Amino acid sequence: MTDYKYPLHPYHKITDLKDMLEQAAGKHPDNVAFLTKPVKGEPYVPVSYRQYNADVEAVGTMLLELGFSPDSRLAIVAETRYEWYVSYLAGMNGEATMVPIDKELHSEELLSLFNRSYCDGIIYSPQFAESIESVASQVPTLKHLILMNDPSFATGKIEEDDSDTAYDGPSEIKRTDGKAVPVTLFNDLLRDGRKLLAEGDQRFRQVEVDAEEVRVLLFTSGTTDKSKCVMHSHKTICANIMEMGQLLFIGLNNDDVVLSVLPLNHTYE
Template structure:
């Protein structure tokens, strides 16, 4: 069965664009002097605004200079912290110069060299914190960007500011090689590397049509307010942040502020008066937990529960008093936060409902780099509260299928739409494995309910298959274990017994040491911590069928190895 978006008659109308160049041009015309980005000239300083006119003009200036340097048609990498220069460089490259290759800022030097070589890059833009890494890397053109730039010194060659100043002069003299360049919406313009960089890395090939169709689709079912501001905190090289956290926001005429680092998030939310936060479940689950821990410390748990009850009652009568009722909660997040957008992994449904009970809306979604990235999401006009465990409806221009379903309706998720990648760079065989008859085989498992809502159950390659042929989804067991307050994080996997041939369910746990210490005072005693967790897991096991029960527990003393979007890398953390 093929599933399509059931809300097609309720979607918001959006303007039609075919390229990101058209998006920036229309943004300049429609929103002009409205702020597009908020940045800081120095760390700890005040936010400054850059409007849509300046954004478009800066992209044109940088693109013009890069064309003049003979970089047309070349692959150009961008790496570094989230900042204005990063986004302008991205837009300039894809809007007429060549192909952009966004790189993960957490990569080692060896991995960076490997990816630059694989992508055949002729130039790289990097923030100044990477200057020592790039000092002896052999690449024809290296351009340094500044995250904070109190005093612009465009006279220094090979800097972003210098290129910008030179490009402005060329535009002033009538150079229109970049601005007049016609773009093919279907031409490869982005090369995005997925995980696996120590082996043969895979680069996802995307075009303008892929990105803009997704930007439009998201805007068809989530409408932002005129004065919304997002705080950019996720790695900017990732499509979740660049497409959803930035491009959707710009497309709708809203603004994006760049944060100074994770420990400054609350401070930056307040300074930027941010209303939107795009993040991953780990961030939001931590935020939610802190709200209740703070209430408990202040002996305000009962009052907070009463406030939630009042909010729900008033809401039934169409009265929105959440700003007054939850003033103390909102002040912890800058005072203006109204919406959270989560993706990259499944989020605890109780956290979704919990935030909504506090008057903060939360939008869920599911996507992959290969889909630019969104496959499904929860529209404004849907029951997000009742569907808290779902990743939503398929995007309006896409279609879903569930292949090889088991008795519970769970199977592999297949997706078709204009946002599906063109393929993997120089890997036709790998491309043919995952794209068949236009359908992208995601490798993710899930099911669709009677109303067309998608629910994720795990990754196909993570499924534990027992000797009797039973399938166990690690993510399901992890969700049960996450209810134990003494577990910070966990990873479930299968362990084979060499003697019996049986597959048992094992779990690695990073304990919530602070919580354990606060309640029991023995966080430094490994034996007591192990006994506590073993007893709690025994209680959880009683809720599970025999074959799904956890039999083997490993306590971790170190954090899990993760991706930059905070997903646990299962293979790299595996302990038998």
């Protein structure tokens, strides 16, 4: 193997993912972090680092309000969409351990991973509501279901008096032991989190991240055998970000766009 001989891009140091986002929002608040398409056929809507950080803080604050603690596991099952990015860092930068799950799995496979990871909560999109809600009753550790119900918040246009009358799904799922698991709408989570922050709630902002703690449970594809669970920390993910950043960002500038193609449950994506 020959040594790498090309110049490396000077990539700034990050200690954890919370530090990464706070640095980005502080240094480049108005730069575009994401181009989202909330409505099919409509133009892309830019989301700045300032807004992304604010949305993560709002949802993260509400996850703490709902009781997601250092012992909690929170799964995400959804297609690539802005709420996925918000949910992931809201949990990671708070106190939950995240469990990103392959959206292509069948119901019985989803159930197996929910139970193997001892999930306390599941964040999911309408596309997978039927399969997830059909097995949720069989997850004895489950306490919360959070449905990504409406992409309009990505435009920053959610108002205080918005109602979610379009949602006609269940308000709760009964577990097999008889306990009710509430279904919370993502927009409500975001709106209520914004209110708590406006009232001075600092819980999420004051969380001190231990970069070496296990904070992600990642299941392999299980192509040749039963899927394995790989444990990741802020430190392992940040090490990859900094190392790859030295290679990928050579010659890139603020006007360049990076296309995300892989499913978001892939670690580096």
